[in-house]
Amino acid sequence: MGKIEAICISEKKGTPKKEVLHINLIENFGLENDAHGGNWHRQISLLCFESIENFKVKGAPVNFGSFGENLIISGLDFTKIVPGTILSGDNFELEITQIGKDCHNRCHIYYAMGDCIMPREGVFATVKKGGEIKKGCNIDIKE
DSSP: OEEEEEEEEOSSTTSOOEEESEEEEETTTEETTOTTOSSSSOSEEEEEHHHHHHHHHTTOOOOTTTTSOSEEEESOOGGGOOTTOEEEOSSOEEEEEEEOOOOSSOOHHHHHHSOOSHHHHOEEEEEEEOEEEETTOEEEEOO
């Protein structure tokens, strides 16, 4: 079982994401008030908490949301997740649609570290069932 360690949103594309303690997941859209929500296949972006922590150990000056991620999840092995996987909590469901992404422009993290984890470790999803989520909520792979 995994846990939501942080929830991050940005009101405009291209601006840093800020952490919020709770928010509504909107079916077929994404996170309420997030600039990346909409009718497309990358409504929500997720990163493993452990991956971020490992990157910090290398000296990366990053916080939650620095990679543009919406949800930071601990306790789930994203290397075993494939498109079509359903992640669920008490009142929500996300369907994984994409693993990794091409970065068209190098971000400030890449220039500072010579590396960025989002292109290879970021996971993207659509909202199949909406509901309120909170920092600390459980999330798991639906069998």
